[in-house]
Amino acid sequence: MVALSEGEKHFIRGGIEQDIRTDGRRRLQFRALSVETGVIPQANGSARVRLGGTEIITSVKAELGKPSILHPDQGKVSIFVDCSPTAEPMFEGRGSEELSAELSVALQRCLLGGKSGAGAAIDLSSLIVVEGKVCWDLYIDGLVISSDGNLLDALAAAIKVALSDTGIPKVNVSLSAASDEEPEVDVSDEEFLQFDTSSVPVIITLTKVGRHYIIDATSEEESQMSSAVSVSVNRHGQICGLTKRGGAGLDPSVIFDMISVAKHVSQQFMSLLDSEIAAAEAEAAE
């Protein structure tokens, strides 16, 4: 929880009004981003993303499973978020459940598409090994280590980085003659297939404070927000998901305005993230 005095509140609001925030940033400027890959050797892919004081670790684990009866030609992806009490004492025990669930659902909405799997950022049919029999189950786990606002954007960025780091083992299937038998699966531990992460969107949250909106809000700034809109945008500038939080209502024209700003910012953020991923991969390869 953030406790602010009247003076501090006034200072934060006034700064946003004048386009100079308390840490010297402009309204549409991100904090320093740092990216590291391969932090969890036990996982198929993992990443640590720091955005100012916010720190996230994500891991991607792939397990062989059975496709659902409704979609025999698709693999399964699930996203879970956990907020560690190291980030905020408030999160101890069951204190983080509500926020964790909110973040998980928002990420699922932005990354996994509809119920049918249409519009998902990850091509679910690429996870199939034997149609109707064997598929990859992808478990994406996000862990909030340190929280200083803008968790959703940082989580989405961390998932994007972790997916680009993920290698799915190559599987050799020896099909038996009888079609109702379980196919024999041989998982290679040397050959890995990389993911196509080009269509994974980033999330840009615009936080409205007073008459203006800012990106990448710190928790002090978030405590002053009236409402926030999270827009997930992919590389082609298409909107993949939208979430509005906060109590105050927004004029539809303002929302359209916010979306176009988010679209513009997302392209900058995406290229920044891409260069960070490339740098992290180069470092990991050394």
Place this chain on the structure above:
Amino acid sequence: MEYVNPLTGFRVDGRRPNEMRQLKGEVGVVARADGSALFEMGNTRVIAAVYGPREIQNRGQQVNSNEALVRCEYRMAEFSTGDRRRKPKGDRRSTEISLVIRQTMEASILTHLMPRSQIDIFVQVLQADGGTRSACINAATLALADAGIPMRDIVTSCSAGYLCSTPLLDLNYIEDSAGGPDVTVGILTKMDKVTLLQMDAKLPMDTFENVMELAIEGCKAIATYIREVLLENTKRLECQRG
């Protein structure tokens, strides 16, 4: 299974029986916490964060108003174990380890200096490969020191076991699940006092002495390392002050 190669005397991961895994400690990893640390023992990796001393949040928990209240929570990340399994929060193992860490740390904190206040220690396991209990205690010590909380001494912990009639220092997950005895020791290094001692399975008295001796040696080595990390950090802070 051979846990110690009878010819070369090496263990499954290539260590000698009295060799510890690679240690790594880093202070100040959580930006907003009052004190925080990352501690690695081989593949076991934990983060500890300390909040406090601060006002007691829940007055009902206050036992003695002349001493600080120390609280601890141990949590494992979803991805920390080899096979991914969703466990309910606050399962019995976590509760037990939380309690052990709290009691061990309480023994070294000068609680009487901070009456009517509370200190929270949160440990988060990022990767578990045996010896999480010890790693958590070592991380908590570093984090408490980082938070500037007055302590009697540095508490460190290390485990030792006995497999293939050889005492082994700092068991990893494979050796830990072999079913042999696992002795976890926590000591106050300078005062040479044992604050934590746990063992499962059975062991003859004279062997136990050797194994415990080995674990204490491990604790002392860790304490030396932790002092180095803290000294390095203090030097860095001094440099920053100019």
